[in-house]
Amino acid sequence: MLRRSAELKLALAENAAPVLAVVDACEKTIRAGGKLIFCGNGGSAADAQHLATELVIRLRGAVARQSWPAITLALDTSAVTAAVNDFGVEEMFARPLHGLGRAGDVLFGITTSGKSANILGALRAAREMGIVSVGLLGGDGGLALPLCDLAIVVPEIDTARVQECHITLGHAILTLLEDRLVG
Numbered sequence: 001m002l003r004r005s006a007e008l009k010l011a012l013a014e015n016a017a018p019v020l021a022v023v024d025a026c027e028k029t030i031r032a033g034g035k036l037i038f039c040g041n042g043g044s045a046a047d048a049q050h051l052a053t054e055l056v057i058r059l060r061g062a063v064a065r066q067s068w069p070a071i072t073l074a075l076d077t078s079a080v081t082a083a084v085n086d087f088g089v090e091e092m093f094a095r096p097l098h099g100l101g102r103a104g105d106v107l108f109g110i111t112t113s114g115k116s117a118n119i120l121g122a123l124r125a126a127r128e129m130g131i132v133s134v135g136l137l138g139g140d141g142g143l144a145l146p147l148c149d150l151a152i153v154v155p156e157i158d159t160a161r162v163q164e165c166h167i168t169l170g171h172a173i174l175t176l177l178e179d180r181l182v183g
């Protein structure tokens with residue numbers, strides 16, 4: 001298990017281009033006054049919350065900087081329950097994205113399967129709204145891949161292994177972003 005997780009991460013480290021493309025998009029958005037928006041299911045909802053907090057509060061204690069704007073769509077129980085109850089699961093994240101997102105923001109859709117209806121709905125909404133869509137995906141990227149402007153696919157179908165890579169990728173993206181914005 002640990003070996004497989006390490007192998008996947010080493011393979012991702014061999015291909016920096018997709019990671020750097022995501023960092024470019026995030027840097028452009030933050031410099032322009034936009035925000036990063038995260039969503040995911042289950043463990044990926046926790047990752048969404050975790051990564052947004054790295055931006056709003058702190059990533060590395062050694063780096064003194066201002067708070068940067070980031071939100072997660074997976075936290076608000078009232079909003080997610082009402083969205084699903086009233087509009088269906090496809091609207092769980094799409095509906096709040098319509099209210100909270102702005103053109104030029106970046107949306108991270110985090111899904112290990114690439115087929116979760118609420119993430120697909122959010123990615124479609126992002127496209128309609130001029131929001132840059134970034135997929136952190138697993139397997140072959142699934143239905144989510146063609147809906148993403150940028151994507152990083154972990155070529156593995158074991159949910160836990162994919163999640164372990166996603167949070168590492170998130171940390172890498174935000175560390176590089178912090179280096180650029182502060183350095």
Ligand SMILES: O=C(CO)[C@@H](O)[C@H](O)[C@H](O)[C@H](O)COP(=O)(O)O
Nearest residue numbers: 041042043044110111112113114116
């Ligand atoms: O990791 C957990 C819970 O911690 C799993 O339950 C997992 O996140 C859930 O099955 C999610 O619903 C999977 O969604 P997705 O990654 O396929 O979009």
